[in-house]
Amino acid sequence: MTVTAPAPPRPRSGQPPRPRKRYLRPEALLGLGFVLPVFLLFLVFRFGPAIVGVLLSFFEYTLGDSPRFTGFDNFVRMFDDPLFWQALKVTVIFTVLYLPLSIATSLGLALLVRRSFRGSKLFRSVFFLPVITSLVLAATIFTWLFSSSGPLGKLIGDSWLASTTLVIPALVIVSVWSRFGYGMLIILARLQDVPRELEEAALVDGAGPWARFRHVVLPQLRPALFFLAVIETTTSFQVFDLVYVMTGGGPARSSYTLVMALYDQGFQYFDLGYASALGVALFVLTLFVALIQRVLMGRSK
Amino acid sequence: MTNALRPRLGGKILRGVFLAVASVITIFPFYAMIVLSLKPVAAVEFPRSLVPWPIDTSSYDRVLGGGDIPLWTLNTLIYSVVSVVLVLLLSSLAGYAFAKKRFPGKETMFWSFLAMVMVPYHVTLIPLFVLIAEAGGVDTYWGLIVPTLANAQAVFLMRQFIGTLPDELFEAAKIDGASEWRIFATIVLPLCKPILATLGLFVFLWHWNDFLWPLLVGKSTDMRTLTVGIAALQEENVPLNVVLAGATIAFVPIFAAYLVGQRYLTEGVTMSGIKG
Numbered sequence: 305m306t307v308t309a310p311a312p313p314r315p316r317s318g319q320p321p322r323p324r325k326r327y328l329r330p331e332a333l334l335g336l337g338f339v340l341p342v343f344l345l346f347l348v349f350r351f352g353p354a355i356v357g358v359l360l361s362f363f364e365y366t367l368g369d370s371p372r373f374t375g376f377d378n379f380v381r382m383f384d385d386p387l388f389w390q391a392l393k394v395t396v397i398f399t400v401l402y403l404p405l406s407i408a409t410s411l412g413l414a415l416l417v418r419r420s421f422r423g424s425k426l427f428r429s430v431f432f433l434p435v436i437t438s439l440v441l442a443a444t445i446f447t448w449l450f451s452s453s454g455p456l457g458k459l460i461g462d463s464w465l466a467s468t469t470l471v472i473p474a475l476v477i478v479s480v481w482s483r484f485g486y487g488m489l490i491i492l493a494r495l496q497d498v499p500r501e502l503e504e505a506a507l508v509d510g511a512g513p514w515a516r517f518r519h520v521v522l523p524q525l526r527p528a529l530f531f532l533a534v535i536e537t538t539t540s541f542q543v544f545d546l547v548y549v550m551t552g553g554g555p556a557r558s559s560y561t562l563v564m565a566l567y568d569q570g571f572q573y574f575d576l577g578y579a580s581a582l583g584v585a586l587f588v589l590t591l592f593v594a595l596i597q598r599v600l601m602g603r604s605k
Numbered sequence: 606m607t608n609a610l611r612p613r614l615g616g617k618i619l620r621g622v623f624l625a626v627a628s629v630i631t632i633f634p635f636y637a638m639i640v641l642s643l644k645p646v647a648a649v650e651f652p653r654s655l656v657p658w659p660i661d662t663s664s665y666d667r668v669l670g671g672g673d674i675p676l677w678t679l680n681t682l683i684y685s686v687v688s689v690v691l692v693l694l695l696s697s698l699a700g701y702a703f704a705k706k707r708f709p710g711k712e713t714m715f716w717s718f719l720a721m722v723m724v725p726y727h728v729t730l731i732p733l734f735v736l737i738a739e740a741g742g743v744d745t746y747w748g749l750i751v752p753t754l755a756n757a758q759a760v761f762l763m764r765q766f767i768g769t770l771p772d773e774l775f776e777a778a779k780i781d782g783a784s785e786w787r788i789f790a791t792i793v794l795p796l797c798k799p800i801l802a803t804l805g806l807f808v809f810l811w812h813w814n815d816f817l818w819p820l821l822v823g824k825s826t827d828m829r830t831l832t833v834g835i836a837a838l839q840e841e842n843v844p845l846n847v848v849l850a851g852a853t854i855a856f857v858p859i860f861a862a863y864l865v866g867q868r869y870l871t872e873g874v875t876m877s878g879i880k881g
Binding site: 331332333334335336338339341342343345346348349350351352353354356357358360367413416417421423427428429430431432433434436437438439440441442443444445446447448449453454455457458481485486489490492493531535538541542544545548549563566567570571576579580583584586587590591 | 617620623624627628630631632634635637638641649650651652654655695696698699701702703706707708709710711714717718721723724725726727728729730731732733734735736738751752754755757760785789810813814816817820821832835836839840845848849852855856859860862863867870871874875876878880
């Protein structure tokens, strides 16, 4: 395909250029041609499935059968389903523990490696290593660390993952370990933009380290922290790999998350309509929390 | 005055201690993974199990000797490398068009890409799987790879980057009579090297570490990727040293990629917030 673009046709004087004509230019065809492959893939594998995913939540559908429209039945069933409420509870508790802990860890370490000193680069590299490690690998080794044979299990004299109360904290710890390096980098990038003069002025005015952090640095970090909060909330709502490998949702469903429930309904029981309804619930929950975060963010300005 | 914000000696020591402890905690799981993979089957009791000597490589003999791990490694490699090449090609073409071309529907298309980022992946998962299953894509490489090529983040990144390149570069080549393909291949792509390196590394990591999609599509043992295979080994109560030998093997390429491309990865995060 060798297309050379000629100069665009000049409109005759006094007449506005006709917009249709513009679209026929080779440049436009070429632009379309360059975008089309991705766009078609997008239509078929993202956009289409998203719409069908919402529609399917109003159907009863098992793989191989033809879908049967059932209105809001899946949602009614969901509200009566103790497993759904359990999964929602676990997901929310997980997020409530994970979010502050991961952001605080990221923030603390970002502040510590902020100024360059001998070894600061090495520390940053070390802290980013878990981010690029697969959650499945993290899960296999942490399963042992938390087991009654591993150091963390020995610490409390029992396996964390067999305890209905300690299983979520254990999953939170692994998640924080695997994600804090990402948040640290996001915060570090923003910290570089905090004007030095501001901090020095505060120092001259006699502000201690805490006051400088609280009144000079923290306000500048707000957008970065907001961005992180949104990203990490989504991440923790969708927690799956760790749960699947480390606990399978147990013991006694005490680590059964929403995506775990979706996976079970969809791919263990092939109840695809109900699984789609769970997907919609997850979507609504994500939007709802994003909205709340937006409002809080707007108010604190 | 410029050094006024530097911590004093006490502060420096405190900072050093904190960072050292945090580093040890960060590294410790990797250390445990490698050391335990080099222990005999029964030696899992802490703390004895974390003494590095003596080394016992029987787990690696078992894993590399005939088991499934070499095949799973090959599957993972195909999944990752083919996806990287195709995603880079598709997204740089689209990014170039979105940044530098005018065509009908451009804004609509671009905003629909943006909007889809808001929709959680799991909403699309069920229909996506049905689609691939009905089309005969279960247990095939194409079924694994093709749906992941619709990568909105990659298109955004390429559009952002190419948008910063000066138009004069392309105009000059056009006046010289270069075809659009030639401009794309000899001007756009070479200028995009840094962003292609960053994006390529991230796409590689995403695919190498991906779990849920390969778990659904790779039904037979032969079509598993490393993450799916290692999870299955763990589930089947295969001895810990063997599971962790597999995990260590899966970790080596990631670590190598990190050593080579760390700068591109960290710059990718700090410049664009691309998700690790």
